[in-house]
Amino acid sequence: MIERLAVIGVGLIGGSLARALREAHAVGEIVGIDRDEENLRRGVELGVLDRYVVDPREGVQGADVVFVSTPVCSIPTVVAEIAPVLKPGTIVTDGGSVKEFVVAACENLMPEGVHFVGGHPISGTEHSGVQASFATLYQGKRSIVTPTEKTDPAALEKVVEMWRRAGCRVPLMDPVQHDRMLAAISHLPHMVAYSLVNAVDGYDRFGGDLLAFTAGGFRDFTRIASSDPVMWRDIALTNREAILETMDFFAGYLAKLRSLVEAGDAQALEAFFLNSKQKRDAIL
Numbered sequence: 001m002i003e004r005l006a007v008i009g010v011g012l013i014g015g016s017l018a019r020a021l022r023e024a025h026a027v028g029e030i031v032g033i034d035r036d037e038e039n040l041r042r043g044v045e046l047g048v049l050d051r052y053v054v055d056p057r058e059g060v061q062g063a064d065v066v067f068v069s070t071p072v073c074s075i076p077t078v079v080a081e082i083a084p085v086l087k088p089g090t091i092v093t094d095g096g097s098v099k100e101f102v103v104a105a106c107e108n109l110m111p112e113g114v115h116f117v118g119g120h121p122i123s124g125t126e127h128s129g130v131q132a133s134f135a136t137l138y139q140g141k142r143s144i145v146t147p148t149e150k151t152d153p154a155a156l157e158k159v160v161e162m163w164r165r166a167g168c169r170v171p172l173m174d175p176v177q178h179d180r181m182l183a184a185i186s187h188l189p190h191m192v193a194y195s196l197v198n199a200v201d202g203y204d205r206f207g208g209d210l211l212a213f214t215a216g217g218f219r220d221f222t223r224i225a226s227s228d229p230v231m232w233r234d235i236a237l238t239n240r241e242a243i244l245e246t247m248d249f250f251a252g253y254l255a256k257l258r259s260l261v262e263a264g265d266a267q268a269l270e271a272f273f274l275n276s277k278q279k280r281d282a283i284l
């Protein structure tokens with residue numbers, strides 16, 4: 001399906017795609033490109049990569065598909081660097097968590113005959129680097145692909161097929177709609193988890209290390225606060241408006257719950273918790 005895949009940013013997301021496509025026999029050669037050479041060496045040792053090249057322009061030579069999986073803000077910079085050397089027919093795609101920022105910039109960087117298609121696998125963990133990657137990360141998950149009116153139909157089909165071969169269902173979505181939806185289901189929970197850990201850390205009325213006393217519930221709730229700070233900095237910078245909207249909406253719910261606690265309204269408290277329990281239980 002893909003003769004030579006170049007992965008730029010061989011971490012959890014790029015490494016897992018490489019592993020999944022190799023297991024599916026959907027790729028010939030996999031070339032890794034990353035600014036961290038130690039990470040690339042590990043990628044070859046682990047069998048994720050066939051070889052690596054540190055210089056992006058050299059690394060993408062002869063690739064039919066280039067997958068960019070670096071933090072969101074760096075994606076257009078990386079794509080601008082490689083664009084002039086890509087051969088006609090090359091498809092450039094990405095796995096970044098924010099789509100409007102990436103797609104709007106990258107579509108305009110493509111030379112004649114080279115096509116960009118935005119994508120985002122809705123699957124990940126709080127761990128980073130090629131050593132955290134695994135072949136089944138995308139199995140049975142969704143990977144959203146975000147075409148626009150500028151997208152080449154054959155390139156779109158190839159990117160959709162790539163994710164299918166990696167094990168995904170592949171819904172198509174407008175980049176702006178994607179960013180609004182992801183703000184609610186992914187970006188808001190991360191903002192809340194990071195805030196909760198910082199709040200409890202800063203709540204020092206007992207003069208001790210409160211976090212050391214936390215048990216299962218706190219740790220389950222805040223697992224995602226162990227995610228990479230640079231990745232989340234870039235998401236907060238590039239999906240600003242949608243994240244602000246969901247944070248404000250969430251603050252309304254917290255204020256509502258606060259008022260129920262303040263009023264000691266047993267019936268309303270129980271109804272608030274019951275609705276949440278039922279909705280969550282239904283998605284498990």
Ligand SMILES: NC(=O)C1=CN([C@@H]2O[C@H](COP(=O)(O)OP(=O)(O)OC[C@H]3O[C@@H](n4cnc5c(N)ncnc54)[C@H](O)[C@@H]3O)[C@@H](O)[C@H]2O)C=CC1
Binds near residue numbers: 013098120128129
């Ligand atoms: N971690 C997750 O659960 C998910 C992450 N994503 C997105 O996928 C992308 C990658 O995330 P991860 O794989 O988790 O990160 P990661 O930290 O595991 O891997 C990123 C790799 O990119 C390299 N890198 C950073 N800047 C670079 C640059 N300018 N040039 C070349 N290499 C560079 C780093 O050295 C690292 O090896 C991000 O855009 C993120 O928003 C999407 C879905 C899930």
Ligand SMILES: O=C(O)C(=O)Cc1ccc(O)cc1
Binds near residue numbers: 123126
């Ligand atoms: O660790 C988890 O459960 C996540 O939520 C992973 C994740 C992080 C960012 C994304 O854009 C998509 C998935």
